[in-house]
Amino acid sequence: MVALFKAKGVFKIEKITPVHVLKLTFISIVKLMVMIISICSIASLPYLLTSSKMEEAAVGFFPVNYVQEIAAALIGLLSFYDREETTFRGVHIDMGYMLEAYQYSMSILLMSLxxxxxxxxxxxxxxxxLTNRMKKFAKWxxxxxxxxxxxILILIFQLSVILLYKETGFKLLKLYGIGNDVYLLPVICLSITPTVLLLKISLRIHDDEQRKEYIDFALSKxxxxxxxxxxxxxxxxxFSITNHVGLIYWMMLSGLIVIEYLFVIQGFTMILxxxxxxxxxxxxxxxxLIxxxxxxxxFSQINKRRVNDEN
Known part of the structure; x- marks a missing residue:
């Protein structure tokens, strides 16, 4: 088995031996184990400061309890698919429930993105x-x-729909996810903040691009x-705004928690x-994380391909 590597415009052929394969496999397994242990450590952090899961648990510093909880979390991951456990409000949290709630919440987030x-x-x-004067107004x-x-924006949307229904009897949108899957208004509300942030970045990049020489060169042609x-x-x-997709995703995830709470959505984030x-x-x-x-x-592969095409 061989692999091609490009360095300074020259292709080099390098053999991939079984030793290399075993080494890469071992490194991948170690990285996966470290990631799983790190996630379990984060999930167990509350028990570093409490003595147990009971409401009357003492508050302090309990490193032994924390390590035991990490081990319990690791063991729980192996047997989670086969168990059912009541964790809050009488709801049995099994894999089927989590996947259904996960699909609902992620569909809202990805549609908003x-x-x-x-x-x-x-x-x-x-x-x-726009003209220069109108561009300044748009930035303002x-x-x-x-x-x-x-x-505040979410409450304004909700109050507007309620007032419209109260005055005219016309129900424009579903506001709450009690027994129903609500999509439109939560998607609109969740997309506002990333839209504003990405638009500010986009307009700044636009203004920078307009001052570059290739614009004048293309116009002269x-x-x-x-x-x-x-x-x-x-x-x-x-391509520039896609570099911010990671930051936008985590920002939208925090906003999704607020959205699901205010719209009474039985989504995935309430598990957190x-x-x-x-x-x-x-x-x-x-x-x-998926x-x-x-x-x-x-987006990393898209940007790499773009850079290779330009070179």
Missing amino acids: GIAFVVVLIFTYLYHL ILVFLDCIPDV GLSRQYVFLIHVLRNIF YRANDSSILAIAIMLF PYVLLQGV
Whole structure:
């Protein structure tokens, strides 16, 4: 078995021996074990300061109890699929329940993230068409929206729907997820903050791109300003904002907790602050890491391919 490596424009052929395969496998297993132990350590942190899971537990510093809880969490991961345990409000938290709640919560988060990217690209194009005075006004609006807390915006949406229904009898949207799966309004509310943040980044990149020499060079070749923007500038903006996808994901995850609480959604994030079992919390953290790793991997490969194409 051989592998090709490119260094300074020259391809080198290197044999992959069984020793290399075993070494890479061993390193991967060690990394996986370290990651699992780290996640269980994070999930068990509350028991570093409490003596037990009971409400009357003493508060202090209990390192032995903490280590025991980490071991219990690791053991619980191995047998979690076959067990059912009541952890809060009489709900049996098994793998089936977690996967259903996980699918619901992640669909809200990923739809919000997709909407945020689409809206940012559209608004960036509209911003490109504005005059300088209107561009300053658009930036001022973004600063104003960025100063408004997420909770206030959510409450404004909810009160608007309630007042509309009270005055006209017209039920525009479902507000609460009691017995129903609510998507539209939670997705809209969750997408506001990342949209504002990504749009601020996008507009700054847009202004920087307009000052670069390749814009003047392309225009001097007879290309229209709209063509240069759509083919080159917007493409660079998209690849630049994808570098922030990790930060945006974790920011949206914290916002998802607020969304599910205010809209009374029986989603996946409530496990983070209501479950009293370390193995359940460890599995929740692992499942939250999966979309993050996938998004980072996909956009990293896209950016690497773009760099290779340019070189």
